[in-house]
Amino acid sequence: MVTKNVNIKEIIELFSNEKRANFVNVTYVANENGSRTIKGCNALQKQVNANVVINYNFDKKINAILIENGQEPTFESGKGWQTPFIEGFISIMTNRNKFGEKFYLRAMLDDKMNKPKTIYFANGKAITIEQATEQNLLKPSFFNENKSVKVEGIDSNKKTFYYMLPTLNNIIEFTLNGTKYINTDFIDIR
Numbered sequence: 001m002v003t004k005n006v007n008i009k010e011i012i013e014l015f016s017n018e019k020r021a022n023f024v025n026v027t028y029v030a031n032e033n034g035s036r037t038i039k040g041c042n043a044l045q046k047q048v049n050a051n052v053v054i055n056y057n058f059d060k061k062i063n064a065i066l067i068e069n070g071q072e073p074t075f076e077s078g079k080g081w082q083t084p085f086i087e088g089f090i091s092i093m094t095n096r097n098k099f100g101e102k103f104y105l106r107a108m109l110d111d112k113m114n115k116p117k118t119i120y121f122a123n124g125k126a127i128t129i130e131q132a133t134e135q136n137l138l139k140p141s142f143f144n145e146n147k148s149v150k151v152e153g154i155d156s157n158k159k160t161f162y163y164m165l166p167t168l169n170n171i172i173e174f175t176l177n178g179t180k181y182i183n184t185d186f187i188d189i190r
Helices: 008-016 058-068 129-134
Strands: 002-006 022-031 045-054 092-097 100-105 107-110 117-122 125-127 161-164 171-176 179-183
Touching: 002 008, 008 092, 008 100, 008 171, 008 179, 045 161, 117 129
Parallel strands: 002 179
Antiparallel strands: 022 045, 022 171, 045 107, 045 117, 092 100, 107 161, 117 125, 171 179
Protein backbone atom coordinates (compact mmCIF):
# COMPACT_ATOMS: atom_id res chain seq x y z
CA MET A 1 0.00 0.00 0.00
CA VAL A 2 1.24 3.46 -0.92
CA THR A 3 1.60 5.94 1.99
CA LYS A 4 1.56 9.71 1.54
CA ASN A 5 1.87 12.67 3.91
CA VAL A 6 -0.86 15.30 3.52
CA ASN A 7 -1.82 18.56 5.21
CA ILE A 8 -5.34 19.91 5.90
CA LYS A 9 -5.54 21.73 2.56
CA GLU A 10 -4.62 18.52 0.71
CA ILE A 11 -7.11 16.48 2.80
CA ILE A 12 -9.91 18.88 1.83
CA GLU A 13 -8.89 18.58 -1.82
CA LEU A 14 -8.77 14.75 -1.64
CA PHE A 15 -12.24 14.48 -0.12
CA SER A 16 -13.61 17.20 -2.42
CA ASN A 17 -12.61 15.09 -5.42
CA GLU A 18 -14.74 12.18 -4.16
CA LYS A 19 -18.16 12.73 -5.74
CA ARG A 20 -19.80 9.38 -4.87
CA ALA A 21 -20.27 7.37 -1.70
CA ASN A 22 -16.98 5.71 -0.83
CA PHE A 23 -15.51 3.66 2.02
CA VAL A 24 -12.72 5.19 4.11
CA ASN A 25 -10.81 3.77 7.06
CA VAL A 26 -10.07 6.61 9.46
CA THR A 27 -8.18 6.92 12.76
CA TYR A 28 -8.79 10.04 14.82
CA VAL A 29 -8.71 11.37 18.38
CA ALA A 30 -11.46 13.31 20.15
CA ASN A 31 -12.70 14.26 23.57
CA GLU A 32 -15.09 11.66 25.01
CA ASN A 33 -18.39 13.52 25.41
CA GLY A 34 -19.54 10.91 27.92
CA SER A 35 -16.74 11.79 30.34
CA ARG A 36 -16.93 14.21 33.23
CA THR A 37 -15.24 17.58 33.00
CA ILE A 38 -12.41 18.39 35.36
CA LYS A 39 -11.21 22.01 35.49
CA GLY A 40 -13.12 22.72 32.26
CA CYS A 41 -11.61 19.83 30.28
CA ASN A 42 -12.95 16.40 29.38
CA ALA A 43 -11.50 13.77 31.71
CA LEU A 44 -11.21 11.26 28.86
CA GLN A 45 -10.08 11.38 25.28
CA LYS A 46 -10.44 8.57 22.77
CA GLN A 47 -8.62 7.27 19.73
CA VAL A 48 -11.06 5.72 17.27
CA ASN A 49 -10.41 3.56 14.22
CA ALA A 50 -13.45 2.95 12.03
CA ASN A 51 -14.54 2.03 8.53
CA VAL A 52 -16.92 4.78 7.43
CA VAL A 53 -18.74 5.95 4.31
CA ILE A 54 -18.28 9.47 2.95
CA ASN A 55 -20.79 11.28 0.71
CA TYR A 56 -23.57 9.20 2.18
CA ASN A 57 -27.13 10.44 1.72
CA PHE A 58 -28.54 10.25 5.25
CA ASP A 59 -31.99 11.56 4.23
CA LYS A 60 -32.31 8.87 1.54
CA LYS A 61 -31.43 6.14 4.07
CA ILE A 62 -33.98 7.39 6.64
CA ASN A 63 -36.72 7.76 4.02
CA ALA A 64 -36.06 4.22 2.72
CA ILE A 65 -36.58 2.90 6.26
CA LEU A 66 -39.78 4.95 6.62
CA ILE A 67 -41.11 3.45 3.35
CA GLU A 68 -40.12 -0.02 4.60
CA ASN A 69 -42.20 0.71 7.74
CA GLY A 70 -45.22 1.74 5.62
CA GLN A 71 -44.81 5.46 6.34
CA GLU A 72 -44.47 8.56 4.17
CA PRO A 73 -40.85 9.37 3.21
CA THR A 74 -40.89 12.91 4.61
CA PHE A 75 -37.61 13.05 6.53
CA GLU A 76 -35.35 16.03 5.84
CA SER A 77 -32.18 16.76 7.83
CA GLY A 78 -32.23 19.96 9.84
CA LYS A 79 -29.57 22.58 9.45
CA GLY A 80 -27.00 21.98 12.16
CA TRP A 81 -24.17 24.21 13.31
CA GLN A 82 -22.00 22.83 10.54
CA THR A 83 -22.39 23.75 6.89
CA PRO A 84 -20.90 22.25 3.73
CA PHE A 85 -17.48 23.73 2.95
CA ILE A 86 -18.23 23.45 -0.76
CA GLU A 87 -21.85 23.97 -1.82
CA GLY A 88 -23.53 20.64 -2.47
CA PHE A 89 -20.58 18.69 -1.06
CA ILE A 90 -21.40 16.77 2.09
CA SER A 91 -18.16 15.18 3.33
CA ILE A 92 -16.23 18.25 4.48
CA MET A 93 -18.18 20.49 6.83
CA THR A 94 -17.11 23.76 8.40
CA ASN A 95 -18.02 25.70 11.50
CA ARG A 96 -17.11 29.37 11.71
CA ASN A 97 -17.31 31.19 15.02
CA LYS A 98 -15.48 33.90 16.96
CA PHE A 99 -12.59 31.49 17.55
CA GLY A 100 -12.00 30.89 13.84
CA GLU A 101 -12.93 28.14 11.42
CA LYS A 102 -12.77 24.39 11.95
CA PHE A 103 -13.15 21.72 9.32
CA TYR A 104 -14.85 18.38 9.97
CA LEU A 105 -15.05 15.10 8.12
CA ARG A 106 -18.72 14.12 7.93
CA ALA A 107 -18.92 10.36 7.56
CA MET A 108 -21.59 7.74 8.15
CA LEU A 109 -20.82 4.88 10.49
CA ASP A 110 -22.97 1.75 10.60
CA ASP A 111 -22.49 -0.56 13.58
CA LYS A 112 -23.78 -3.43 11.41
CA MET A 113 -20.77 -2.98 9.09
CA ASN A 114 -18.19 -2.79 11.84
CA LYS A 115 -17.73 -1.73 15.43
CA PRO A 116 -15.22 1.09 15.81
CA LYS A 117 -12.08 0.19 17.73
CA THR A 118 -11.71 2.70 20.56
CA ILE A 119 -8.87 3.28 23.02
CA TYR A 120 -9.59 5.67 25.90
CA PHE A 121 -7.01 8.00 27.48
CA ALA A 122 -6.86 9.88 30.79
CA ASN A 123 -3.94 12.25 31.42
CA GLY A 124 -2.26 10.96 28.24
CA LYS A 125 -2.26 7.29 29.33
CA ALA A 126 -4.45 4.47 27.97
CA ILE A 127 -7.23 3.52 30.38
CA THR A 128 -9.96 0.86 30.37
CA ILE A 129 -13.64 1.66 30.84
CA GLU A 130 -13.48 -0.27 34.12
CA GLN A 131 -10.64 1.95 35.35
CA ALA A 132 -12.47 5.09 34.21
CA THR A 133 -15.59 3.91 36.07
CA GLU A 134 -13.61 3.21 39.25
CA GLN A 135 -12.07 6.70 39.02
CA ASN A 136 -15.54 8.25 38.44
CA LEU A 137 -14.48 9.80 35.12
CA LEU A 138 -17.67 8.91 33.20
CA LYS A 139 -21.10 10.56 33.16
CA PRO A 140 -24.14 8.26 33.52
CA SER A 141 -25.03 9.11 29.88
CA PHE A 142 -21.88 7.28 28.73
CA PHE A 143 -23.60 3.99 29.54
CA ASN A 144 -26.73 4.66 27.46
CA GLU A 145 -27.04 1.80 24.97
CA ASN A 146 -28.23 3.78 21.98
CA LYS A 147 -26.42 7.06 21.39
CA SER A 148 -27.74 7.67 17.87
CA VAL A 149 -29.98 10.60 17.00
CA LYS A 150 -33.69 9.87 17.36
CA VAL A 151 -35.73 9.99 14.15
CA GLU A 152 -39.53 10.19 14.27
CA GLY A 153 -41.05 6.94 12.95
CA ILE A 154 -37.92 4.80 13.34
CA ASP A 155 -37.28 2.48 16.26
CA SER A 156 -33.99 3.84 17.64
CA ASN A 157 -33.03 0.36 18.83
CA LYS A 158 -33.00 -0.82 15.19
CA LYS A 159 -31.16 2.24 13.83
CA THR A 160 -27.49 1.31 13.86
CA PHE A 161 -26.09 4.14 11.74
CA TYR A 162 -25.09 7.67 12.62
CA TYR A 163 -22.78 10.46 11.53
CA MET A 164 -19.42 11.16 13.08
CA LEU A 165 -17.71 14.53 12.71
CA PRO A 166 -14.03 14.44 13.70
CA THR A 167 -12.16 17.69 13.10
CA LEU A 168 -9.62 17.35 10.33
CA ASN A 169 -6.82 18.41 12.72
CA ASN A 170 -7.65 15.40 14.92
CA ILE A 171 -7.43 12.81 12.14
CA ILE A 172 -4.21 10.84 12.52
CA GLU A 173 -4.49 8.89 9.26
CA PHE A 174 -6.98 7.55 6.76
CA THR A 175 -7.06 5.13 3.85
CA LEU A 176 -8.89 6.20 0.70
CA ASN A 177 -8.89 4.34 -2.64
CA GLY A 178 -6.04 2.05 -1.57
CA THR A 179 -3.70 4.82 -0.41
CA LYS A 180 -2.86 5.48 3.23
CA TYR A 181 -2.62 9.19 4.10
CA ILE A 182 -0.81 10.51 7.19
CA ASN A 183 -2.03 13.91 8.43
CA THR A 184 0.98 16.22 8.93
CA ASP A 185 -1.31 18.82 10.61
CA PHE A 186 -2.50 16.33 13.26
CA ILE A 187 -2.98 17.88 16.72
CA ASP A 188 -2.76 15.27 19.48
CA ILE A 189 -5.21 16.07 22.30
CA ARG A 190 -4.60 12.88 24.28
